[in-house]
Amino acid sequence: MYFKFLYTVILIFLSQILFGQTLSSNLSNTTLALGEVGEYKLKIDNLQGKNVVAAPKNELLPFHFEIVSDSISKEANRYYRLIKFQVFEEGEFKIPALEIKIGDQFQKTIPYEVEVINTAKKDDVINDIMKNKQVNLDVKDYWELYKFYILAALIALGIIFLIVYFVKYGRKSKDNPKILTNQTLKDLERLRKKNYIQSGNYRLYYVELIDITRDFLTKQYKIPANVLLTDDLIDYMKTSNIISEENEKTVEEIFQRGDLVKFAKTIPNSEMMENDFSGIKNMVIRSPKDVEAEQLRSMN
Template identity: 25%
Template structure:
């Protein structure tokens, strides 16, 4: 019991001694803590780098936003590396740089200015698996010009394939049938009305041309005149119509070439109206007694008429008169000799 009592008194004495020393040395401990805090603020990191992604688990082909934020003191020079070939399996689709901006930060003793620059990258990959975005090394230098480095740290991203649905199959599916187009009354109306309209327009044009031909050539067919005299009479009738003065040059040449063609048909008793210029030229040279020089003159005349009728060629008035004289000359050269 005595040993126990003496031991308890000794332990109590030690506690009293420790309490005295702590109370006596408390101001010194406070000063030491203050100096440590001040030193910690002074040694506060001058450059901070933070790298993040908006999602760590994506499907193949998805876009990921990869962001690097750099904070540093105003007097620090920072050199940011090019990331084009430093992203492993990822490729950069787009990027944007925000800043540099100046922000105020509160430290234990005062406010500090920091320069903040944010680098945003849109990256993607088309390979499945677990990939790491490598660390980016940022080089910086302070007032003393000494170069230092800081790293952003690597980030792990999981890339999955497109998840199959219940409708997906392992085998190749057959081609889907064509999608039908809804057919209402308007479809059938156009299907019937438009062809009828086109047919009616064609018939109307043919009747109009036939009527014009009848009005010009119909009456004089009944006259018992030789082909050349009838052709002369028609040429005079054409000139008296005043088509040139009215600006109807194409209509004038249509009738002019028709007069010559009808004359040749009556003169040589051959079908002329349905033949082209080249066909008529070859036929007259081979199967008639028409002189070759006269055939060449006829071909040049009909080709001139074709230019006006089909190629929208508008000759001058003197050329029109010359072509009319050529028509008379062809009739003069080919009419039967008395």
């Protein structure tokens, strides 16, 4: 019985030697200087045409190891892999047991520890290979060196100038009394071309004429004409003193007449409609003087 067991063990051992795959690894040095090239070798013998699965090229060793080269050679009965590496940090670093799949079986390599040392001494004198040379640069050389910085600075200055100009003048131009006056005169001219006076459409005529005027008063005089009722607007103009007496009177008369027309309490003739159109137009033309006078008062 004992001899039978011994025979079985020997038979298994011999089969592993004769028919099993032998995985071996080797590390050139366990102590390396900073940046020194080391070698890690991986070899599988008696491969018998089986497939070998390991980490991809340049990814077998841990991240501390900078791979210089990773060459793989595979034949029907032999697998050989040589990895050259460097380490640029002092200390002890481990290469763990690496798992390799051979056919349907997994085998592991033995682990290693690598000590990386700095061979430079504190008092070592570092000599330059050659003395520094002084080079004289002209304007062209300085331009080539700094042209991108100069161009970037000019672009930044240009953007700043445009922003300042827009803030200082761009917004003011839209609120300029003369520009608002011209825009309202164009709106009035478009109203005239609708021929409401000739067709006798007096109600729609006064609705649009008063809407144009309200919008103008809001922008030119900065008064809430768009939200105030006619009586409230007249009181506001009289108490605020923003608008001249002549313009105030024109607005009061035309707005009150417009309310009567809208509520069918009066029917204007074409002459009255023309006079009201001219009255609003002249008020718009006179308005910049009111704005200038208000600005002088606020400065004093």
